[in-house]
Structures are given as structure tokens and as C-alpha cells.
Amino acid sequence: MASKIIILVLYIFIFSESLPARAQTLIRAGYWDSDDGFPVSDVNSALFTHLMCGFADVNSTSYELSLSPSDEKQFSNFTDTVKIKNPSITTLLSIGGGNNPNYSSYSSMAGNPSFRKYFIDSSIKIARLYGFQGLDLSWNQANTSRDKYNIGILFKEWRAAVALEARNNSSQSQLILTAKVAYSPLSTAAAYPVDSIRQYLNWVHVITTEYSSPTWQNFTGAHAALYDPNSVSNTEYGITEWIEEGLSADKLVLCLPFYGYAWTLVKPEDNGIGAAATGPALHDDGLVTYKEVKNHIKNYGPNVQVMYNSTYVVNYCSIGKIWFGFDDVEAVRVKVAYAKEKKLRGYYVWEVSSDHYWMLSQAAAEEDKRNRQNKRLLWAIVLPITTACILLIGFLLYYYCWMKNLKLEAKASKDSANSQADAGDFNSNDPDLREYSLADIEVATDRFSIENKLGEGGYGPVYKGVLSDGQIIAVKKLSKTSTQGFEEFKNEVMLTAKLQHVNLIRVLGFCIDTQEYMLIYEYMPKRSLDYFLFGMCLTA
Known part of the structure; x- marks a missing residue:
């Protein structure tokens, strides 16, 4: 009996510990924009678990999802291509994250019960029509506190609708619902309500990228900071606030920004963090993709020095008068490790087309793999030791029970002998008893x-x-x-x-x-x- 108990305890221990290890594999998601000219067939889907196709928009008159003929072709091609290349990929249709979304339409839609229904019904219909397995709202924060309240109602009604649709169509699994959200629930009075996210969304994509507009005269690098000692506006602060407000870590997906900024320096030799700049370089807003940064560095030869700043978790380099701040392999590895350390649901890439020969996506996937291998290695060491301890305790317990049974048997035998002797004493004194x-x-x-x-x-x-x-x-x-x-x-x-x-x-x-x-x-x-x-x- 004792041996059976030991085996049962050991089985429960191993089985219960193995489940979390499987469940904690990070989501590796990426956004693909149909308008940036990057073919979906070129996406290295092996590096991702989820791909978001962008972007559908809301019609300002009907409040249904509005798709142009080119959108219909792009969306259909997206799901077909991804499934052929990697059937294990989960695809989601992202709504409202395009170049010029009309957020006043979203506000009107969220504030009217009939308009919400038009939007919800059309989103489910289009997702099923084009083979998507989920829907993502990329309107990352409401415009007003009233919008915030209405968005909470939208999430509730959206969840009820996808649940009902799945019940009525048993051949289809329930659609996933996600949304992009601000880096902190306290960053604005109109940030999405935590209770609604917790109850009705599968997870959210946290915009842990830009915490302030670039300051051309005095660059701080805050757009990429995990920990900024000079400001509360950083990734650690935002993630902590979401969790403290009641959203569990496994509902948070961290952003990996595959872009940076370029500045024109006042003095080329003064090119450190905080160096004075006259304004943006290369583009009007200074924003450059990682691909552009790498190509620019390549064009200026191998002597360009790229520096990594661990305080802001960002790389930077100076090429003549142009100063670049961007994420590179080191920064990506740190952020993926951070997501794992904080037990977040995973990370997402904004956007996949900005990568350069999949260097950043590959680094992120490798870091995730390394973390999982380290965990398996840890269990490979801990589990045998723990098993040996359990077996030793079980053996000692078995030995104790065995010795106790021997003593009980000996006592019973002695009592039986005594009883027989005592009965003889009784009968010898009075044979009639x-x-x-x-x-x-x-x-x-x-x-x-x-x-x-x-x-x-x-x-x-x-x-x-x-x-x-x-x-x-x-x-x-x-x-x-x-x-x-x-x-x-x-x-x-x-x-x-x-x-x-x-x-x-x-x-x-x-x-x-x-x-x-x-x-x-x-x-x-x-x-x-x-x-x-x-x-x-x-x-x-």
C-alpha cells in the first residue's frame, strides 16, 4: 500500500509540474500590414505562433467593417498563404491600426448599441469568411472617458457574440479576441477598462515602445526604455501598473518595436545619449525601420560603430551627422527575457516587414527557445533529485510501516498466547466457567x-x-x-x-x-x- 501511495504522489508531482512548463511557452506574434508592399509569402512564419493581418477599418456610415476589393484579395491571400506555409500559425484580423483610421467613427460605433451590433456581427462574419481564427482591435486607447466606458460594453458584447456563434457552429472553435492597449492603464483617463479586458479578451498587446514624443534638442532614448531611472514612463512601470490594477501577467503581450528614430546632430563628435540635435533625419518624423537602419549602416561601410545602452535597452550609432536610436539583437533578447521573467503571455512584433533578414525575429525566437531549454535543463537536474528524495521518504515510510506491522503482529501473537494462558488460569480455578x-x-x-x-x-x-x-x-x-x-x-x-x-x-x-x-x-x-x-x- 505504501509503495502505491509513493508512486501516485510521484506521478502527480511530475504531471502537475510538467503542465505549467508547456503552458508557459511564449506567444510569438507579429503584425503584417497589407499596405506596406511586403508580400505575405516572404514572411518567415516559422518564427511566429500568431500573425495579425492589418488592417480592416470601420465604415463611418454603416459602422460595419469596411473592405475594399484590394482588402478582400489581400486578406484571402494572407490566410491561404500562411496556412500553406505553416498550418500551426494562428491568424487574427486586426482592426483600426492602419495609416489613417477615423477614430471618431470608432467612438460613434462604441457609443451606440445598434452600431456596436453592426460592427460585431460584420467582424465575425468577415473573420469566418476569410479564415481568420481571431479578431484584434488596434484602436489602442479611447478618445474620452466616455469612450472608455463604451469600449468596456463593446468587449462584453463582442465576447457574448463570438461565444454564441461558436455554439451555433460546432465545427468552429470560438474566435480569439485581443486588443492593443496603452503601456499603462493609468497613462490616460481613457485607457481601456481592466475589468473588461480581464473578463472578455484573451490577451492584450501592450504598446511598450514610445512613452514620449522624440525631443530633437535633447534625445533621451525613452521610446525604447525598459528601465529609465529619470522617468516613471517605462516598460517596467507600465507592466507593473497593469498587474497591480488586476490584470494577470498571462494576459499581457509585450511589444518589440522593429523601428527607431534618426536625428541630425548639431556636432558629429558629440554623439552620446542626450546629444543636441537640430531635428529629425531621413524622414519628416524621424521614424526609421530596423531594415532602413541596417541598410544605412551597410552603405557606410564596416567602420560604423553600433553601441548598446543597457539603461534604455536600445542600440545607437552615429554616421556623420545622423544619429540612430533603435532596437537590435541585444535589445530584443533582453526584452524577450524580460517577458519570460515577468511571466507575460509573450511578445509581438511591430511590424514583421521592418525586420532585416529576420535578424530580430530570429533573435527573439532563439531567446525564447534558450529560456525553455534552460527550464528543461533545470528540471532535468531538479526532478531527479526531487524524485530521489521522494523515493527515500517513501522507503523510510514503507520501512516504518513494515516495522510497525511486525510489532503489531508480534504483540497480537503475544496477546493471543497470553489470552490462552489466562484462559487456562481461569479454567484451572473454576472449570465450570x-x-x-x-x-x-x-x-x-x-x-x-x-x-x-x-x-x-x-x-x-x-x-x-x-x-x-x-x-x-x-x-x-x-x-x-x-x-x-x-x-x-x-x-x-x-x-x-x-x-x-x-x-x-x-x-x-x-x-x-x-x-x-x-x-x-x-x-x-x-x-x-x-x-x-x-x-x-x-x-x-
């Missing part, structure tokens, strides 16, 4: 039922019984709590047997079976001591 077995007494008293109980004294309870031969007896049973031991019981049996008298109830025998001590008397119904003492005739 009969030794009864416990089984005989239990049958006679109906297992000492309460209906057969006559009374109870300091010695113990007294029961009425009927033997197999029809003789009625009274059984005085030594209580387990009685202070009288076996020697006292033995003396009482012998003394009572010797004191047989016409005016005393006769002792018929005894029982000393299996540590039970009982005296067996003849049963006298409805008579008392004064009958025997004074000869008073009482009606029986």
Missing part, C-alpha cells in the same frame, strides 16, 4: 447495539444478549477508558466465580478475545437486589 469468543458475543448482542444496552457504570456498559442455544445473558464489557487493567479483570473473574451464591447473579463465563475483556452473567429480567435479600416476590 465457559470461555466465549468475541464473535459469539457480538452475535448475541447484535454487535452491542444501543437497543440491547441495559446500563453503564464505572466498569463499563452492560448489554443484554441471546446465545445461539437460546440462553439469555448479560454482558459486562470493560470500557476502553476504564482505569481497570487486565490483572484487575482477571482477579474479578476469579473472585466472582468463587462467590457463587443463591442470592447473587451467577457468572457463566468470560471473553478475552482480541483485547476485549467481558464478564458473562445469567440475565435476570425485572428483578432487583431486594428480591434476593428479602425474598420479596416481584412480578417478573
